[in-house]
Amino acid sequence: MSDKFDAIIIGAGPAGSACAYTLAKAGKEVALIERGDTPGSKNVTGGRFYTYALEMLDEKLCEEAALERPVTHEQFMMLGGERSITIDYHDPSFHTPESVPMSYTILRARFDEWLAQKAEENGALLACGIKVDDLLEENGKIVGIVAGEDEMYADVVVAADGVNSFMGQKAGLIKDLDAHTVGVGVKEVIELSPDVIEARFCLRSGQGAARMILGCTEGIHGGGFLYTNQESISLGCVFMPDQVAQYKKSVHEIYQNMKMHPSIYSLIEGGKTIEYGAHLVSEAGYRGIPSRLHREGFLMAGDAAGLVMNTGYSIRGIDLAMVSGIAAAKAIIRAAHPYEAGPLYMKELENTGLIPSMKKMDGFFDILETPWIYDRVPNLATGVFSDLFSVHGQVPQSIKNSVLQRIKENRLSLWQLAKLGLKGVKSL
Amino acid sequence: MSRIVACYKWVAEEADIRINADLSVDLSKAKGKISDYDRNAIEAAVQAAEALGGKAVSLTFGTQKAKASLKDVLSRGPEEGCWVNGEEADNADSSVTARALAAAIKKIEDVSLIICAEGASDTYARQIGPRIGAILNLPVITSVAKMTFVGETLQAVRKLDDCLQTVEVELPAVVAVLPEINSAPIPGLKAVMAAGKKPVTEYKSADLGVDLTPKTQVTAFKGYVMQRKNIILSGDVGENVAALVAALRKEGVL
Ligand SMILES: Cc1cc2nc3c(=O)[nH]c(=O)nc-3n(C[C@H](O)[C@H](O)[C@H](O)COP(=O)(O)OP(=O)(O)OC[C@H]3O[C@@H](n4cnc5c(N)ncnc54)[C@H](O)[C@@H]3O)c2cc1C
Secondary structure (H helix, E strand, C coil), rough: CCCCCEEECCCCCCHHHHHHHHHHHHCCCCEECCCCCCCCCCCCCCCECCHHHHHHHHCHHHCCCCCCCCEEEEEEEEEEEEEEEEEEEEEEHHHCCCCCCCEECCCHHHHHHHHHHHHHCCCCCCECCCCCCEEEEECCEEEEEEEECCCEEEEEEEECCCCCHHHHHHHHHHHHCCCCCCCEEEEEEEEECCCHHHHHHHCCCCCEEEEEEEECCCCCCCCEEEEEECHHHHHEEECHHHHHCCCCCCCCHHHHHHHHHHHHHHHHHCEEEEEEEEEEEEECHHHHHCCCEEECCEECCCCCCCCCCECCCEEEEEEEHHHHHHHHHHHHHCCCCHHHHHHHHHHHHHHHHHHHHHHHCCHHHHHCHHHCCCHHHHHHHHHHHHHHHCCCCCCCCCHHHHHHHHHHCCCCHHHHHHHHHHHHHHHC | CCCEEECCCEEHHHHHHCCCCCEEEEEECEEECCHHHHHHHHHHHHHHHHHHCEEEEEEEEEHHHHHHHHHHHHHCCCCCEEEECCCHHCCCCCHHHHHHHHHHHCCCEEEEEEECCCCCCCCCCCCHHHHHHHHCCCCEEEEEEEEEECCEEEEEEEECCCCEEEEEEEECEEEEEEEHCCCCCCCHHHHHHHHHHEEEEEEEEHHHHCCCCCCCCCCCCECHHHHHHHCCCCCCCCHHHHHHHHHHHCCCCC
């Protein structure tokens, strides 16, 4: 076996496997190296995936992909004390028999393993259970990698090693993380029978729900998510770690309290926890993208490159990881010389609309920085609903007055809310 | 070049085995793995091949699922893989497995040593080594904790309760090794990469010409739940200690 590959890809997550798949399909010699015993074995994600990225990788892949339920019900939930409001948006056009559903819930242990296997079937050499320790550098170029005792060379090394990329740090392209721009996510997979899931979420068989939850973080910048899989529910929460420390709380405790909320507990009651994990997630959006994503012989893709979009109503990282992995592969295929790969990669990222989309969504970061949206807003909303639906046979307060009183009660002002609204409109 | 055959079993990962409330056992979510003790047997074969100037060959009898074991086993050092593919492996007893393995070994040329683990990590029946020896009419040494080779002679140290016994045998032979014989290293990058390119021979169980009907049948497979007393002591420390000692005495533990 020759010791030199066209490309070595570090990490068999969605970014790495999509990159390896595309390269191998074009006949490139590619090594895909994953530290987990199987791809996805330790990867944590919420669990919703937009299918366009898989279609971009190859037609028809969606048909055989390891997916869970198509998302037909988009839900938003606010918790305020024991109260809750849930909005359920059902759009049948998100899932018509004629076309591939727009998004699916997924379980990463299955999905990542499947995708890596697809790359392998195309001819990529997959090595699992191997941690890459270092990069090899010669004359200012990255020329290969070191794993344990072994060294391996390649024209281009692609770091697809996830958030807080160790390889990006080794290459000098990113610094150690800033607690302010990264969230900590905890997630649990709770097993329940399909009948129970469908009954609790008012779904038909073959339908699925994705839910974002506000007001479950005890005032800390963050939010919850819930996804229905075929035979389980993925439930979790993302928090800003600096605030968790500041409030002297434990992530685990807040998460347990969220689970015990009457409106959440009734969804998971009787279920069995089959998986529990924690992971970092980039929260900075566009401004979290490192100023340089490449060096000669080296590209960064997916979370390693900070390509995650968090709007508060959705987290997107898996699709962006795949799109960037494909872009990196295309750049490597087109590059006549390794030094061309970097600039070509940036061009691809622009062309696919990935970077422009992130730029467009940048304003969300500021909205999500508003400290009082995490407890006072859900409290206000549930309070107003409480007044709206309370009937005790007395002369009711006017709705206007009740809203104003609830605003005051929550130490907010109309002015603050108007400003947030304006910011929101501008960001959208 | 003489060949040293390492036999191994593709078993269910214990951590993934689930026992349901009705004590039925659910293996459907369990990933496969090379039986833990077999990893030492494989490493022993690699070391023996080095010492004897031979070639280590891996051998397994398993269903279609065992295909996933080939890359794994070959990353651990053997130069060739051999797989007897048959659905019979699912309900094989020790005699069936030994017959299948022995039949495959007969097809491998110039075998000087066959290495098994003392037992598989799922059933630990300790039968495969001795049975292969019986079928192939070869000497068998079990409970081997150390092997040294002098020419074509194997000197094996057997671990017996609290004694060590050293025996010598002329090769070819069958040995069953204990896990302490070596520490099986975790394969490195190059070994994993090279594994995918090593030659693999697949035999269909039906083509081996041996009877693979088990003599013993598994009639029940149920979870076992340890009955615990669940005595919880509450009160102050002094009382608790006294109560704990009394409770342990009652159980005959003290
Ligand atoms: C709680 C939570 C919820 C989320 N929810 C969603 C969601 O619903 N939808 C969505 O689209 N995104 C979501 N995301 C984001 C999404 O998970 C990531 O954006 C996505 O996984 C990025 O893919 P990747 O391939 O870049 O990195 P990863 O998936 O992190 O994969 C990196 C891989 O590299 C391997 N690796 C790392 N270092 C090394 C090394 N040195 N040597 C070898 N291998 C190495 C790792 O083991 C891993 O397999 C969520 C994230 C979190 C934490």
